[in-house]
Structures are given as structure tokens and as C-alpha cells.
Amino acid sequence: MKKLNLSLAALAVAGTFALPAQAAVLLGAKVGADAWYADAKINDVRADDANVQMSYYAAFEHFIPLVPNAKIRHTSVESNKFNTDFNQIDFIAYYEILDNDLISFDVGLNLQKFDGRFNNQNFDEWQPNVYSDVRLGIPATPLSLFGTFSFGSYDDTSTVDAEAGVLFTLGLVAADLNMKAGYRVQDYDFNYFGANNGKFMNDGFFVGAEFNF
Template identity: 55%
Template sequence: MKKTMLSAAAVAVALATAVPAQADMLLGGTVGADAWFSSAEINDAVDGGDNTVPSFYASFEHFVPLIPNARIAYANIEADAVAFKQTDLTAYYEILDNDLVSVDVGVSLIKFADGEYNAQGHVQTFNDEWQPAIYGNVEIGFPMTPLTAFAEGNMGEFDGTSTLDAKAGLKFTIPLVAADLNLRGGYRVMDYDFDAINNPLGGKVKLDGFFAGVEVDF
């Protein structure tokens, strides 16, 4: 009986120590924020002004087969000639995930809200414009270093509107006790042609510039 009780206790201790580690492997996610130093251009010709754009994102990953992981991102664009709020809702799968290469693919629904467009005095507002897009994210680690190169973006075309929102750069990882702290920097481009903007000069919007941010990976 004593041997049986000791064996049961040993199994319980082993399970208690193993479950948190396993749960950490099976569940995870990221939370991050960027400052984007962007320049806007309207219809390939008009200077739309410069602005520092705040953007935020979070993702959640799990172990359940067939059910996609989830990601949400938000950016508030406020340049001289164009302004809108953008929210990305993304469902994606991890196609590859190891110490050197990580690949995610999925689909996004992008919401544009509180939009205002000013092309040489022609002002128009637009609200609650939804657009579908293909999502992709690739990360490549540099062996024996804390550096990782990444490229991420959404691209789509639907109902006369085309969208491209892409970023690429490097991140520097600082290991913490229960998570990793990533310092990120790179270049971001938004290149949109809005069909909802019935402007005689067109509805093209381009923003690009460098960004810097911080991310917690748990």
C-alpha cells in the first residue's frame, strides 16, 4: 500500500510539473505596439502630409486542430489630406514554426471607419468600409543571434477597391522569465485605391515610412 501511495504521489508531482510546461507550449500569443513615422501621398501626386501613426496588435494561438489562430490590429491614420481608422480581424494557421523559420497564412477582414479624404479641396467622408484580404507572415531567425527578419502583410481586391498593407524589418529578442520581449523596427507601406471615394481626382492613398515598436511574445 505504501509503495502504491508513493508511486501515485510521484505521478501526481510529475503531472503537476509537466502540465504548466505543456500548456505553455500549446497556448501562446503576442501583444505589441508600433510608432509609424509615415508620409502620405494622394493620387500619386498630391502631398498628403506627415504624421506619427500609433498602431496596436494582439494575437492568440492554440493547439486545437482545424480551428485557426486569431489576430487583431488597429491603426489610427491622421494625415493632412487623409484620415481613417483601420481595424484588421485575422484568422490564420501556422504552416511552419521552428527556431529558424516561421510561416503563417490566413485571411483578414479590414474595417475602415471615420474616413476623410481631401484631394486638392475635394473633400469626402466614408464610414464602415469592409474589405477582405489575404494575410501572410514570415519570420527567419539568424542562427546564434537574437535577431530575426520578418515580413508581414495583407493584400486584397474586392468590389473595385484594392488594398495592400505590408511591413518588413528586424526584431531583437530579449528573453524574460515567462515571455520574450521583442524590440522591432522596419518599414511599412499602405497602398490603397478606395472605390468608395467618388472623387473626380481618384481615390488612391499611399502611406509609407519607418516604424519602431515593442512586442511581448508569451
């Protein structure tokens, strides 16, 4: 059966506790870009053709109770060896559960859109996920640790997209500039191409920059 129990549970928790966190925010936005040096593995065979893949995102936060914040992220995936070249767009609705100098915690839903070629086969699919983002500030320093996760299982397709790393914040006049570095893993088992033909992993280090208004 097609169920999203984890997703519904996450939204129920978020809706219960989001009001105090969001009340402290009037309007805010984040925009960022990452350069990701990633190498793919398809159906348990490593490509060994690592290359720079780009990811861009923007988020908008507001003060309206019970209405989720919004984030969109675009990631380009490419592996020449396996004739794989597809776009992943994440449409994310989330709540701020905590937001202070020491810890911020967001939770919500991510509807992923995949479009392109996988192992020389065209596909165009949607995948629902649970989404969370955590940032932990290191006291008396401009450094933070962060982790962002999307995971879910629907109609025999399972996806995990996770990244973790360190972030350096430089305060500017109109915004904060966050410079970051970390490691990202995409671990997907697509059920779109027949049995045992849709295993995909893409992992590697990345660097990026983010403006927080």
C-alpha cells in the same frame, strides 16, 4: 464578379498543413505596439506632412486542430493636409504552417474595417484580404528578419498593406520581448469615392515592441 480565389486557396493550403505546427503549441499570445513615422500620398499628390501614427495588435494561438488562430490590429491614419483621418482594424484568422527557431510562417484571411474621413469624405467599409507573416531567424544571434503582408482585390477596390524589418529578441522569465524596426507601406485604391479619387499611399519607417507569451 466578386471573387476571393486567392483567399480560398490560402485557407485550403493552411487547413491541410496546419495540424502539425499547431499541435506543438498549447496556448500562446502576443501583444505589441508600433510607432510609425508615415507620410501620405492621395490621388498621386504627396502630403509632405509626415507624423507619428500608432498601431496596436494582439494575437491568440491555441492547440485545437483546424481552428484558426486569431489576431486583431488597429492602425490610426492621419494626414492633415488632405483632411484624412481614419481607423483601420484588421480582423485576422490564420494558421501556423511552420514554427521553429529558424522559420515561422503564418497564412490566413484578414477582414479589414475602415472608418473615418478620406480626403474630406466620410466612409465606413470592409475589405477582405489574404494574410501572411514570415519570420526568419539568424542562427547564433537574437536577430530575426520579418515580413507581414495583407493584399486583396474585391469589388474594384484593391489594398496592399506590407511591412518588413528586423527583430531583436530578449528572453525574459515569463515572455520574450521583441524589439523591432522596419518599413511599412499601405497602398490602397478605394472604389468608394468615384473614379480616380480613392488612390492612397502611406509609407515610412517604424519602431515597435512586442511581448510573446
